[in-house]
Amino acid sequence: MAARGIHSLRFNQDQGCFTCCMESGLRIYNVDPLVEKAHFDNDLMGSISMAEMLWRTNVIAVVGGGNRAKFADNTVLIYDDLSKKFVMEVTFTSLIKAVRLRRDKMIVALQREIHVFSFPTPVRRLLTLETRDNPTGLVEIATFVTAQRQLLAFPGHKLGSVQLVDLSATEAGSSSAPITLSAHQGALACLAVNGNGTMIATASVQGTLIRVWDSVRRNLLVELRRGADPATLYCITFSRDSEFLCVSSDKGTVHIFALKNTSLNRRSTFSNMGFLGNYVESQWALATFTVPPECACVCAFGTHNSVIAVCMDGTFHKYVFTAEGNCNRQAFDVFLDVCDDDDF
Numbered sequence: 529m530a531a532r533g534i535h536s537l538r539f540n541q542d543q544g545c546f547t548c549c550m551e552s553g554l555r556i557y558n559v560d561p562l563v564e565k566a567h568f569d570n571d572l573m574g575s576i577s578m579a580e581m582l583w584r585t586n587v588i589a590v591v592g593g594g595n596r597a598k599f600a601d602n603t604v605l606i607y608d609d610l611s612k613k614f615v616m617e618v619t620f621t622s623l624i625k626a627v628r629l630r631r632d633k634m635i636v637a638l639q640r641e642i643h644v645f646s647f648p649t650p651v652r653r654l655l656t657l658e659t660r661d662n663p664t665g666l667v668e669i670a671t672f673v674t675a676q677r678q679l680l681a682f683p684g685h686k687l688g689s690v691q692l693v694d695l696s697a698t699e700a701g702s703s704s705a706p707i708t709l710s711a712h713q714g715a716l717a718c719l720a721v722n723g724n725g726t727m728i729a730t731a732s733v734q735g736t737l738i739r740v741w742d743s744v745r746r747n748l749l750v751e752l753r754r755g756a757d758p759a760t761l762y763c764i765t766f767s768r769d770s771e772f773l774c775v776s777s778d779k780g781t782v783h784i785f786a787l788k789n790t791s792l793n794r795r796s797t798f799s800n801m802g803f804l805g806n807y808v809e810s811q812w813a814l815a816t817f818t819v820p821p822e823c824a825c826v827c828a829f830g831t832h833n834s835v836i837a838v839c840m841d842g843t844f845h846k847y848v849f850t851a852e853g854n855c856n857r858q859a860f861d862v863f864l865d866v867c868d869d870d871d872f
Contacts, residue, residue, distance in 0.1 A: 574598025625665025
């Protein structure tokens with residue numbers, strides 16, 4: 529079934545809920561069990577291009593976009609589901625590419641700038657950082673309150689590089705100096721930061737390798753291979769305990785890698801043949817499962833070694849994996865089962 533009118537999907541910070549931004553408004557779903565928790569129709573919000581929950585609180589950041597937008601695509605609005613009203617808006621001079629929330633900060637990515645605000649009260653611009661051209665709004669931040677570092681990661685000025693900023697001691701107009709990590713030779717396509725801010729995962733537009741870095745020492749921890757042929761990556765996600773990482777792509781396969789015990793990952797049978805070079809030195813996925821190919825999806829970790837993928841066709845997939853690399857489907861559902869042709 530094609531759920532036309534979905535603009536974007538995104539999990540919240542504890543990976544227990546996800547937002548579905550649509551031409552007909554916004555819906556919020558709980559993951560386990562899969563159930564719709566909130567439904568904001570077109571009359572209230574218009575069509576929505578992106579949304580960011582603040583954990584499981586009543587605070588939701590939204591950006592308008594689509595054929596029935598009520599709000600400009602250069603404005604972030606904060607909706608309070610407790611008071612059932614919009615309580616704040618911040619407007620920028622250009623199109624918003626991404627919004628990220630911590631309990632104490634809001635991050636907004638534009639095409640060539642990253643804006644950092646104190647949040648929720650008072651909302652004050654703390655910092656503006658310049659980036660290279662960033663059309664997909666790549667930006668991530670450590671979200672745990674107990675994070676060792678409030679690590680902010682976004683594309684650096686040099687092709688394939690990542691800029692790292694620790695926002696822990698940020699005051700108006702000041703911050704620790706950005707540090708540049710040379711991650712790939714090609715342009716960045718995907719980026720993730722674990723909840724504690726100790727690790728960063730990166731991938732280039734080639735989409736074959738995922739590199740995981742120590743954010744403090746800035747050294748490569750492990751190189752993971754998604755496949756041999758190029759692919760468009762949709763997301764990279766750390767498990768909450770940072771023991772595993774999952775990746776989705778347009779090949780229709782979700783790859784699960786072990787990070788804490790990397791010996792669980794598969795190795796090439798040609799690993800002793802040195803002339804094959806780095807191709808065999810990379811680690812391959814511990815486990816994989818498939819979703820509809822060429823249908824964008826985002827993935828997250830559930831309880832008891834489970835991985836959830838929600839797709840732009842409105843389908844929900846849940847698989848459980850084992851240390852031996854087995855991957856068994858636990859659930860398949862359609863979270864968006866109503867599609868009124870009159871809406872689109």
